[in-house]
Structure formats: C-alpha cells, structure tokens
Amino acid sequence: AIRNVETMSATERLDFAEMAKGHLIQPWPVAGEIGAEARGGIIAGDGIYVTDIEGRRLIDGPAGMWCTNVGHGCEPIARTLYEQAMTLSYNSPWYTASEPSVRLSKRLAAHAPGDLDHVFYTTGGSSAVETALRFMQFSNNVFGRPTKKRIVARQGGYHGSTYLSASLNGRPRDHDWMDSAGDLVVKLSCPNPFRRPAGQSVEAFCDMLVEEFSTTIETLGAETIGAFVAEPIMASGGVIVPPPGYLTRMRELCRENDILFIADEVVTAFGRLGNIFASKEVFGIEPDLITFAKGVTSGYFPLGGAMISAALLARLRQSNHADAMFAHGLTYSSHPIGCAVAETNLDLLEGGLLAHARDIAPYFQAQLKTLEDLPLVGEVRGLGLMACVECVADRESNNPLALDLEVGKRIDAHCQQLGLLVRPLIHMCVMSPPLTISRPQIDDLVSILRQGIALTQDELVREGLW
Numbered sequence: 001a002i003r004n005v006e007t008m009s010a011t012e013r014l015d016f017a018e019m020a021k022g023h024l025i026q027p028w029p030v031a032g033e034i035g036a037e038a039r040g041g042i043i044a045g046d047g048i049y050v051t052d053i054e055g056r057r058l059i060d061g062p063a064g065m066w067c068t069n070v071g072h073g074c075e076p077i078a079r080t081l082y083e084q085a086m087t088l089s090y091n092s093p094w095y096t097a098s099e100p101s102v103r104l105s106k107r108l109a110a111h112a113p114g115d116l117d118h119v120f121y122t123t124g125g126s127s128a129v130e131t132a133l134r135f136m137q138f139s140n141n142v143f144g145r146p147t148k149k150r151i152v153a154r155q156g157g158y159h160g161s162t163y164l165s166a167s168l169n170g171r172p173r174d175h176d177w178m179d180s181a182g183d184l185v186v187k188l189s190c191p192n193p194f195r196r197p198a199g200q201s202v203e204a205f206c207d208m209l210v211e212e213f214s215t216t217i218e219t220l221g222a223e224t225i226g227a228f229v230a231e232p233i234m235a236s237g238g239v240i241v242p243p244p245g246y247l248t249r250m251r252e253l254c255r256e257n258d259i260l261f262i263a264d265e266v267v268t269a270f271g272r273l274g275n276i277f278a279s280k281e282v283f284g285i286e287p288d289l290i291t292f293a294k295g296v297t298s299g300y301f302p303l304g305g306a307m308i309s310a311a312l313l314a315r316l317r318q319s320n321h322a323d324a325m326f327a328h329g330l331t332y333s334s335h336p337i338g339c340a341v342a343e344t345n346l347d348l349l350e351g352g353l354l355a356h357a358r359d360i361a362p363y364f365q366a367q368l369k370t371l372e373d374l375p376l377v378g379e380v381r382g383l384g385l386m387a388c389v390e391c392v393a394d395r396e397s398n399n400p401l402a403l404d405l406e407v408g409k410r411i412d413a414h415c416q417q418l419g420l421l422v423r424p425l426i427h428m429c430v431m432s433p434p435l436t437i438s439r440p441q442i443d444d445l446v447s448i449l450r451q452g453i454a455l456t457q458d459e460l461v462r463e464g465l466w
C-alpha cells in the first residue's frame with residue numbers, strides 16, 4: 001500500500017521502525033545487528049527529492065545508489081511500467097524474445113562503442129559482471145586455453161555482491177569476513193592521483209600504474225590472464241578519476257596480450273558522464289565488453305546487462321567447438337517490463353536529459369570544488385554528475401582520517417537534518433544527484449553540504465578527535 005507521510009500517525013511511524021527492525025535484513029549489516037536495525041525510512045520521492053518517515057523533504061544527493069538518473073516520480077516511466085505490464089508482463093527468455101528486448105538491444109548497440117553490438121540482459125550490476133566473467137571463462141574454454149582465466153582488478157574497485165563479482169572488490173573491509181574466489185583474482189594499485197606517492201608527478205604515477213600491469217602480465221604469463229575489469233571512474237571507491245591516458249594504455253596492454261578489457265559502466269553509463277556510455281566518448285577506449293545496470297532504467301526496474309563485441313562472437317562461431325553451450329541465463333534475463341522501461345528512459349536521455357547533464361556538470365563540479373576551503377576537506381574531485389568530497393586528518397599531509405571516526409556518517413547525519421541525503425563512504429561523501437538537477441538546486445545541495453561539513457568539524461573538535 002502506498003502511504004502518505006502527512007496522513008501517517010505517530011503509531012504507524014513507530015510500527016514502520018519496529019517492522020524494519022523485526023523482519024527486514026538490509027545490505028551490509030554487521031553481525032550483531034543483522035535483522036535488528038531500523039535505518040531511516042524513506043516513503044516518497046519527487047524529482048531530485050525524497051521524503052523521509054518524519055516528513056522531511058531531502059535532496060537525494062546520491063540519486064538512490066547512483067541510479068535514479070531521470071529523478072523520482074517520472075510520469076512517462078510510471079506509465080510504461082503499467083502499460084507494459086498490461087501488454088506483456090513476462091515471457092521466457094529461453095524460448096522467446098519480447099518486442100521491447102529486441103528493440104532496446106538495437107538501440108543500445110547503436111550507442112555502444114566499436115563493435116559491441118550484442119546484449120545479454122541480467123537483473124542488475126553484479127549479475128552483469130558475473131555474466132561478463134563467465135563469458136570470458138567460457139570463451140577461453142572454447143578457444144582451447146583453459147588456463148587463461150585469471151582476472152585482473154584494482155584496489156578500490158567495486159563490482160558486485162555475487163561470488164565471482166565480489167571477489168574482484170578491492171575496497172577496505174570488503175573481504176575481512178567474506179570468502180571469495182581470491183585465487184582467480186589479481187589486484188593492481190588504485191589509480192587515485194590524490195593518493196600518489198609524495199613528490200611524484202601525475203604522469204610518472206600513470207607510468208608506474210601501466211608498468212605494474214605490464215610486469216604482472218610478464219610475471220604471471222599472458223596465457224594465464226583472461227580479463228582486466230575496470231570501472232572507468234571508480235564509483236564506490238570514492239569517485240576516482242584515473243590519470244589522463246591511463247585507460248587507453250591499459251586497453252592497449254590488453255589488446256597486445258589477448259586479455260579481454262571489461263569496462264564496468266554500471267555507474268558511468270546512461271548520462272552520469274553526459275553520454276549513454278562513457279568508455280569511448282569520455283575516455284577514448286573501445287572495450288571488449290561493457291557491463292551496465294542502474295541508470296539503464298533509472299532504478300525503476302531491476303535490469304542490467306553485458307554488451308559483447310561482435311568480433312568475439314565471430315571467433316566463437318568459427319571455433320572448433322561451435323556447439324559448446326554457454327550454460328548461463330536468468331529467469332529475468334531480457335525482462336519485457338525492464339526493457340520497456342529502459343526504452344522510455346533512453347527516450348528521455350536522448351530527448352534532452354543528456355544535453356542537460358553535459359551542460360550543468362561544469363557548474364556542479366565548480367560549486368562543489370568551493371568546499372575545498374573547509375579545513376576538514378582534502379580534495380573535491382569528480383567528472384560529469386559524479387563527485388566526491390574527501391575529508392583528511394590534516395591538509396599538510398592529506399593523511400586519511402582514522403576509519404572508526406566514520407566522518408562521512410557524521411556529515412550525512414547533519415545534512416539530513418538540513419535537507420540533504422549524502423552517500424557516506426568512511427571519510428568521503430559521494431554526490432551523484434538525478435541528472436535533472438537545476439542550478440538553484442545545486443546551490444542548495446552545496447550550501448547544505450557546506451553546513452554539514454562545518455558542523456562535523458566543530459563536533460570533532462569538541463570531542464577532541466580532530
């Protein structure tokens with residue numbers, strides 16, 4: 001049932017918290033609180049705003065989880081959900097193909113770089129990455145090179161929560177208590193220019209990163225490495241924009257060594273950086289596979305996918321094992337409602353939202369950059385409509401703050417009182433609002449964030465922690 005906060009009684013609000021505590025398990029819980037925590041309730045959304053259980057209207061700073069690109073309460077998408085459900089709510093992707101899935105694939109192929117003209121649909125980002133990785137393993141089996149299976153990823157990266165995709169994750173604490181297929185994965189350094197060795201130029205830093213990959217290939221042998229997986233901009237790792245030239249050079253090394261370059265565009269696609277896909281238009285690379293999710297439906301329906309290069313498919317067709325089966329598929333692959341929603345979402349992006357995102361991005365970045373005058377802020381970085389404010393222990397050294405200070409959470413708590421939802425990441429705050437955001441709304445967002453950081457600064461000083 002859809003609730004209206006204005007008509008909700010105090011008892012109902014209490015019930016909500018109790019129910020959440022009693023029965024709902026939320027992502028990333030700690031052992032002592034699994035199924036026993038009540039995170040802030042959100043009950044409505046319109047445009048760039050959400051309304052919480054207390055009736056407060058908050059700017060949705062992270063657009064949900066980097067996904068509500070067209071904003072909340074989008075009428076054309078809501079209509080599509082209803083109309084497609086009434087036309088065809090589901091069909092088996094094993095035996096049949098729906099009209100929206102066929103049309104959407106053609107449109108995505110037209111936007112994708114190079115010869116990436118086929119799509120395998122999934123239910124989200126993790127399953128998209130899992131699909132790309134299993135496809136790499138499958139192709140190397142078919143090509144008669146069963147040892148070419150290692151996956152190269154990076155420290156700081158995030159690729160999902162299924163077993164194989166999660167094994168690539170390189171963020172602190174992601175592996176502390178979790179098993180993984182670690183023996184298959186090799187992690188390179190995080191390409192974060194802000195954390196490069198003291199005194200090193202960005203160019204030398206880039207050379208070092210490329211050299212590290214090259215040495216890794218030499219040491220392990222190209223015949224043992226199947227794929228390199230990279231977010232063009234690391235999202236959950238703290239909006240890490242790599243040094244200029246880094247991605248093209250990594251791409252080149254992959255080509256030279258017959259290693260598949262998988263661009264994980266789960267966050268960077270569908271307008272976040274001003275284009276449908278960012279690999280070619282923003283970074284000048286043509287990957288072998290691209291994974292996407294989130295913005296493809298602006299979060300209105302769980303959908304993801306992997307774009308696969310025509311050359312790779314041709315190689316499989318011409319192999320000695322053309323009858324080998326890629327035994328992989330999901331009940332909800334190519335879901336007709338998801339694909340129909342994605343089409344309407346594409347209409348909105350192509351019909352002006354991409355242009356708006358491109359137009360407003362420099363203002364968004366410039367306004368956020370003004371926060372660098374706050375003593376707690378070490379760097380504000382980003383591109384397009386994704387940005388990160390990183391707090392530091394002191395501005396001389398830019399040393400990171402102690403993890404357990406959870407400065408991001410403190411800033412988020414203050415900002416929520418003032419009307420802004422923040423995505424806290426340890427000592428960082430991520431901002432990736434709906435692409436519909438206007439200049440005055442950016443001013444509001446930055447002004448609240450400034451107050452939230454200032455209040456956190458005062459609080460840390462008061463508590464003798466900073």
Ligand code: PMP
Binds near residue numbers: 125127264265266293
């Ligand atoms: N890849 C990237 C780059 C992501 O940011 C995420 C989700 N934050 C995923 C994959 C996993 O997507 P999902 O949560 O939809 O499974």
